[in-house]
Amino acid sequence: MNERIYMDNCVTSAMAPEVLEAMKPYFSEEYWYPSSFVSTGEASSAAFEGFRKVIAAALNAKPKEITFTSGGTIANNIALKGLALANSGEGRHIICSTVDYPDLLTHAGYFEKMGFEVSYLEPDELGFVSADKLKAAIRQDTILFMSTMVNHVVGTIQPIQEYAKVLAAANHKIWFHVDAGQAFGKLHLDVAALGVDTLAISAHKIHGPQGIGALYVKKGSRLGPYIHGVRRFEGVQPGGLSLAAMAGFAKAVEMVYQDLDGHIKQLRELSDYLLEQLESQIDYVELNGPRGEGRVCHNINVSLDFIEGEAITVMLDMHKITVATGSACASRGLKPSYVLMAMGKNHVQSHGSMKFTLSRYNTKEQIDFTVAKLKEIAVVLRERSPLYKAIKK
Amino acid sequence: MQYSEKVLQHFMHPQNVGVMENPDATATEGSPACGDQVTIYLKVDEEKLIIEDVSFLSYGCASNIATASIVTEMAKGKSLEEAKKITWRDAMDALDGLPPVKAHCSVLAADTLQSAISNYEIAHGLKEVPNFSKETIIEELKKIIYPQVGEDIITLKMVKYVGFDEKTGEVLIDLNLMSFDQYRDNVAEEIREHLEKYPEVKDIKINFPSS
The missing domain is CATH 3.90.1010.10 (Sufe protein. Chain: A)
Known part of the structure; x- marks a missing residue:
């Protein structure tokens, strides 16, 4: 195979050609920002409202509840700082889990420095964080619960609706923020049914452009302003956000949502096939996280015993295959995946973990090629491994 | 790459x-x-x-x-x-x-x-089993690399004090790494891994500057 096989779509994904086409006019022809009673401004306002409607419809939200942001991380910042600061008069206790996305965990650390107290819920061995644990952690001064809907490492889908029920049953208001970066476009997301107050998504994980995301804020939420500055559009973070990026985001959403069920089914079939091939072709392969419905449709994470993930990814890269690993050696901070460690995996399982996140552009042929190469690599690296030699003795 | x-x-x-x-x-x-x-x-x-x-x-x-x-x-x-x-x-x-x-x-x-x-x-009797001392500890610390720059922590003058109490087997190390240093835990962990293998070492205390 000559073209690159990209299976790291949970980090970012290829922009669809149709998305690029949808963006083009807004770079050079219709680049205006809104201003009152002037035709250029009205054209851009109309375009903006159209894009916002598309995002709102996908989430079953009202258009006014959608704010465009310059990415998922900024959406998380606006929601989390906005909620914590505006409601700190009611209490200073916040709840999250040890397996949340770094956006949330870095906020937890920041809140602690700011004098808040944070409770970290532990997952089970499949990565699920139960609503019972949330219930047990709630205190009189709890003001905020933040959760990652789909785990970014093992694809575990958290029980968001059950959390919402637990929070609604508390005798005071507890704000509920959800990072849905890995969930958007892979699950049916109905914010009303989910019962969340705020929810963050981004475009570039569903073949939209990089640098654009959105935040759902339920009408009536008490959210302080976190980013200050000039507001070009009502419903956009302050500053000059790209109208072209909004156009691309809307197009990417339309492409997925024209047949969301078909899209999910396609990804589920590819993932099932990948896992089946990995487990049948390669020895000492263990799935991390849940099997089947509790897992998002595009994520497969396995540990290959006795060998280390960075070496595997470098060898796969030689064959133009991009995948991710939870090994410490591949991380900047030289730490093994905190998600896998929190799930009770040992160091060798974490260091030897491989994460494949698929997209609609992956094919069965690519999976066959990848598994064949991985099988060869596992043999080669195991021959060099003292851990493997010890077991073979 | x-x-x-x-x-x-x-x-x-x-x-x-x-x-x-x-x-x-x-x-x-x-x-x-x-x-x-x-x-x-x-x-x-x-x-x-x-x-x-x-x-x-x-x-x-x-x-x-x-x-x-x-x-x-x-x-x-x-x-x-x-x-x-x-x-x-x-x-x-x-x-x-x-x-x-x-x-x-x-x-x-x-x-x-x-x-x-x-x-x-x-x-083969070509040398004695070396005695464990403060020098052994320093030699081990020379093998610990600060990941951001790829140099060892002795060369980088990150180690401010090394002590070894022969009676209690306690190692005391003062490390000049601030709490916000992203590699502080890695360095401390690696120091422990390098020293714990010596039977003479019973306890390792690593101190950091108070921020």
Whole structure:
């Protein structure tokens, strides 16, 4: 195979050609920002409202509840700082889990420095964080619960609706923020049914452009302003956000949502096939996280015993295959995946973990090629491994 | 890709890899918990004290495998005295460098070679088992790399004080790393891993500046 096989779509994904086409006019022809009673401004306002409607419809939200942001991380910042600061008069206790996305965990650390107290819920061995644990952690001064809907490492889908029920049953208001970066476009997301107050998504994980995301804020939420500055559009973070990026985001959403069920089914079939091939072709392969419905449709994470993930990814890269690993050696901070460690995996399982996140552009042929190469690599690296030699003795 | 051509060449096609039957000395350093482990086997000409053959096994990343390969290449055919002079810096230079965050891999490979040589010398009565002292601790600290710059923590003057209480077996180290330093825990953990293997060490206390 000559073209690159990209299976790291949970980090970012290829922009669809149709998305690029949808963006083009807004770079050079219709680049205006809104201003009152002037035709250029009205054209851009109309375009903006159209894009916002598309995002709102996908989430079953009202258009006014959608704010465009310059990415998922900024959406998380606006929601989390906005909620914590505006409601700190009611209490200073916040709840999250040890397996949340770094956006949330870095906020937890920041809140602690700011004098808040944070409770970290532990997952089970499949990565699920139960609503019972949330219930047990709630205190009189709890003001905020933040959760990652789909785990970014093992694809575990958290029980968001059950959390919402637990929070609604508390005798005071507890704000509920959800990072849905890995969930958007892979699950049916109905914010009303989910019962969340705020929810963050981004475009570039569903073949939209990089640098654009959105935040759902339920009408009536008490959210302080976190980013200050000039507001070009009502419903956009302050500053000059790209109208072209909004156009691309809307197009990417339309492409997925024209047949969301078909899209999910396609990804589920590819993932099932990948896992089946990995487990049948390669020895000492263990799935991390849940099997089947509790897992998002595009994520497969396995540990290959006795060998280390960075070496595997470098060898796969030689064959133009991009995948991710939870090994410490591949991380900047030289730490093994905190998600896998929190799930009770040992160091060798974490260091030897491989994460494949698929997209609609992956094919069965690519999976066959990848598994064949991985099988060869596992043999080669195991021959060099003292851990493997010890077991073979 | 941050690896040099030479690193990739030694990673993809390592030299001297495999278990050696009836070696004259072996050593294993690192552990699965650290994410890397190297075993080195030596065959030594007893008369001439020359390394006749050397091989290795590695559980670790690409640079771990590449440095073990180059270190064994460098040691092969050398006298024990010459081979004892091979340092992690030599290994890194021979590979046309490593990314700073990977420098510790070359330390592990060079260290394992030195341990194997030392094990040979002790087994053949060429040297005594060295006494554990403060100097031993400092020698171990010289093997601990600060990942951001790829230099050891002694050279970088990050170690402000080293103490060893022979009666209690307590090691006391003052490290000049602030609480916001992203590698502080890594460095502390590695210090523990390096010192815990000595039976003389009963307790390790690492102090940091109060921020």
